[in-house]
Amino acid sequence: MTDLVFRAARVITDRETAACVRVRAGRVVAVDPFDAPVGDAQVIDLADDEVLLPGLVDTHVHVNDPGRAEWEGFPTATSAAAAGGVTTIVDMPLNSVPPTTDLPALAAKRAAAEGRAHVDVGFWGGAVPGNAADLAGLHAAGVFGFKCFLLDSGVAEFGHLDPAELREHLGVLAGLDALLIAHAEDATAITDPPSGRAYADFLASRPRAAEDAAIGLLIEAARATGGRVHVVHLSSSDALPLVEAARRDGVRLTVETCPHYLSFAAEDVPDGATQFKCCPPIREAANRDGLWQGLVDGLIDIVVSDHSPCAPELKRLDTGDFAAAWGGIASLQLGLPAVWMAARDRGIGLPEVARWMAAGPADLVGLRRKGRIRPGNDADLCVFAPDEEFIVDAARLRHRNPVTAYHGARLRGAVRSTWLRGAPVTGDHPRGRLLERGHA
Template identity: 55%
Template sequence: MTHDVVLRSRRAILPDGEHPAAIAITDGRIADIAAHDAPLPAHRDEDYGTLPLLPGLVDTHVHVNEPGRTHWEGFATATRAAAAGGVTTIVDMPLNSLPPTVDPEALGVKRSAADGQVFTDVGFWGGAIPANLGRLKPLHDSGVFGFKCFTAHSGVDEFPPLDPDRLHSALAEAARIDVLVIVHAEEPGMLDAAPAGADFAGFVASRPSGAEVAAIRQVIDAARHTGARVHILHLSAAEALDELRAARHAGLPVTAETCPHYLVLDAAEVPDLATQFKCCPPIRDAANREALWTALADGLIDCVVSDHSPCPPELKQGDFGTAWGGIASVQLGLSLIWTAARERGHSLSDVATWMATAPASLVGLHGKGSIAIGNDADLTVFDPERRWRVRGAELHHRHPITAYEGRELTGTVTATWLRGRPVGATPHGRLLSKE
């Protein structure tokens, strides 16, 4: 047969490691994986030589903010930035958009807003808030990939948190319909009691590690009593790793993620009023960062995702007490993590596991996240040696604000393929539903 496309590389990152390979693509899927020089008839044949070919990344933690706050970010800008960074699938968070995705009608509004303007494939999380408890199943049946909740204030009033009793109720409901619940875990009483300040040190003191530990312990306890599958979002506090380890040893279905900013940045390097570094939970110290790397290498932390959460420049003005908390990095994650991972002796196969295979598995995207026969032909061509410097004005997300301005990175994406087609000026992404 004649394939649509054949992509060749002497460094293809396959499920069993790095190998020379030719990837044959037909009808948007991987039809064959053969030797690098195998004769595979195709309408188009691209040989990338020694440039590695990775599975397209899967970022399950992206705040697109459209509709309602499209002036913060939108589907066109967020997904174009994602694709430029080698991401071929995102899952959009249910909050910061208006309306938040807490019922089937709101999901329909969001899907209508996204339709026709996405450069990656896009799935959607639903939200669990006090007002929709007991009514999660209709939203699940509409195709969301699971439910997000907060244990503390979310930052926007239209998406209130769940207190311990409501968290237990939400997890019990999720267990009945066998759906994943993802949790922003910080204990609100400890946050309220913590000292606060306008500079970076004061902000870090206002979000202590202990608040994460206490909330994660609470989530694990609720999972133990309900049987729900839970996932801890954007883990920043290494002190919580013992709680996760104990839960795993007990056989509980508890997973966790962390983000590039927690694996790359060091609190000691953050200037006092540089609010582009504000995120919740906060960036912590270098020793904490290295403990997260150890947990990632050991498999205790499952995956690395962006928590891309941009906003207009005026919301980043002021001080750490008033500025919006969020770091825009959906385009930079692969380069950030590769730069730091190679310094610690990790391979591109490790990075592909953390940023493609594991997040795809987390949300049940079984046809994505790895270069395997039958999977969607989502592929990233990566130059792991090219050194470059981040300039916010050259990134594709809506506003040129980045915590990484001027930072030198190693490795850059040279091409992104989505279902067998190169991502270019015309979007051809699809809107996904959980099967």
């Protein structure tokens, strides 16, 4: 088999360097100096304006297949992922039907994805009332951890855990050394928003205090059980001192945020623009600055999409009613340029972005051969033009329905090609593999 060599003046390993990345049988076998001899290898020379990045790992994607494939499905979601430089996703246990809360549901999820994915796919299990006895079986079957909600999830088939149930489930998972990931908002601090188009009313209904209280509850449960806890889609920068103190005390706690919390500000969300609705909500510019500081300080570990699409009519774009609209941002294809543009404006480089969006998510779920360009890893690669600008057209994105909060935005950084195990992802032949914890 002929080797493949990617030669670039800018390659992101753990730093930025000029290099030749040699690939054989789908794996990186060497990272050599730029002028190293390549022998009879097939050489791909990157253009002067291109950078070779590790393929991104997105551990927060709602594919919704089976059961709600009209919202999103594996062919479209993984095609969008590849177009955005993402080579591995981990699929959330909701909003598919059935949710991934027992072994038959996991089998249904795998059947829906088999042979239909353009990138590699792993699966989260769900932690819901009444399924504590199912957790060990799902863990043994290879799910990467367990998602729970601490308030109504928005879908009837995926219930939320009360404080006693949280400790019960986390106690089981601590015995397995399995990861619990949690949607952290406290329902007692949330009010029903009034019907209408005012974004300020929706934002006021879900204050930062709701997140802060729920994160405090998670920290105490983790402290009591010794379990591992991960906070998903953090939007409240006020919670960061809680995170810092918990880690100082030895609590096993990690945190993610999302591109939309790092890109948008509440002051700029137009009234009636329900494509911006998500839970927890996009907050003020000062809060956004606090999240960026949390990333720089290492209190926030990773950045992942929380791609959560729905059928267009559920967004209530016709009325602009935030109270009635489904909450979720469709963004799987756009995370890298969105984060990169904002990072560069803050003097942050591509090595840091790659750490937050590739290496960090891979480490979170134990994907030892993903997220880094280094010998032995899968040759999952992204050819990225960091200076190219474009205007987002929702109709040209590859996820199923043409709705996104980024429509019309000018972003910087274009993905020119994506490679999965040393082969380009063209969209013609799905080659994604289904991954299991401990075997990927």
